[in-house]
Amino acid sequence: MGFLRDNKSFLAVLIPFMTIPWIKLGDYHFLLFNFSHNRLEILGFGIEMGAYAMIALLILLAIAVALISALALSRFYCGTLCPNTFFAHLLAFFKGKKKSFLSKLVGFSLLTLLASLLAFSVVAYAISTDELIDAIVHLGFAGWLVTLLSLLMIAEVYMIQGWYCAYLCPYGATCAILPIEDRLTYEYSDPEHHCTDCGGCVKICPIPDLDIRQGFDIRCIQCGLCEEACKKTFAKNPTISTLIRHDKRSVLQAGGKSKGILIAIFLISILTITGVITLTDVERLDSCRLENKNLHLNNLNSYH
Ligand code: SF4
Ligand code: SF4
Known part of the structure; x- marks a missing residue:
């Protein structure tokens, strides 16, 4: 489950x-x-x-x-x-x-x-x-x-x-x-130096040479395996559960760039819709085909 x-x-x-x-x-x-x-x-x-x-x-x-x-x-x-x-x-x-x-x-x-x-x-x-x-x-x-x-x-x-x-x-x-950067939601925090240096988080990380304890790294794919590894390390510790945590705030709220993102989504949507309309304009495609055909015929006539 x-x-x-x-x-x-x-x-x-x-x-x-x-x-x-x-x-x-x-x-x-x-x-x-x-x-x-x-x-x-x-x-x-x-x-x-x-x-x-x-x-x-x-x-x-x-x-x-x-x-x-x-x-x-x-x-x-x-x-x-x-x-x-x-x-x-x-x-x-x-x-x-x-x-x-x-x-x-x-x-x-x-x-x-x-x-x-x-x-x-x-x-x-x-x-x-x-x-x-x-x-x-x-x-x-x-x-x-x-x-x-x-x-x-x-x-x-x-x-x-x-x-x-x-x-x-x-x-x-x-x-x-x-x-x-502010969209990353897994973070290592250990102000009281409880890390046992067991290396569990580094060993399980699928990304080569990534140590989440060293801070921000855009290669982190947010898979959460390091959090699970750290939880296992502290499984028998009654006071600490993990040193790596998943910020459960909505990822869309995790930062201050929402306006920029909305503008980007709007622009990309307009571009996509324009592209779809352009590509599905059958009349335009037909007229292109006709132009190509005429061009081809003209070339043939001038050749002869
Ligand atoms: S979340 Fe995944 S990719 Fe990122 S540091 Fe942890 S184990 Fe590595
Ligand atoms: S799994 Fe936890 S205790 Fe072990 S090295 Fe990583 S942060 Fe430290």
Whole structure:
């Protein structure tokens, strides 16, 4: 139950994310970038759209969501909503020092299952679930894509999780260049020098060479594993529970940049809406096609 409670934010997002590709409203899906029929399906409507326009739209949306999240939530996203951290928590739950081989095997199997379901859901936003199941059964391209994504997720969690979060993740890089120090919510405080120097918080931290006792470090992904380690160190101490604490204030209140964030969200939303409208302007796309065709014909005529 503790594991579910600690990861409730992630599960609250994961369940609708996995459900949406299955929802159909009439002839069309609730949300589907339907690359096999060159059509954006949204809220039960179908909008004809070329593959490149859909890719551009997806990139635009990803940038907008990442920027809004980085400005509003910072690394709070990494610790609570990122699948990477959820998988790391899952492994830590099943992989502690005293856990049996069977427990580790259960952890690995659960990780494989969840990674596969997540990979399936990601690809199911680009091809309908029926077609995707068919592609998996008949070893089509989309089926291989699901397998590749699942394997990448599993390998990443087992082999380079902390290193990836600290140095490779584009979201982490975005957070690192924004002035968002006050959005970090895990803090070490030990005015009375109770730290036993057990090293538990450093050993469990997935980020290479990160010691939360040294102060602010933007690489901290807010996963909370150090707090748990410190709690274990002081488990038998009646006066101290931990030296690392999670600031439970709403992350949106944890700082004085709310106005800037609201302006940023407003601007990004306007940009996104403008982008969506521009990309879905079928008449404009048709006129571009016509212009290109005329240009091509003119070139041919001048050549002859
Ligand atoms: S310092 Fe703590 S909260 Fe930050 S990444 Fe390391 S273990 Fe997670
Ligand atoms: S786990 Fe707690 S007691 Fe141990 S080194 Fe870290 S802060 Fe100190």
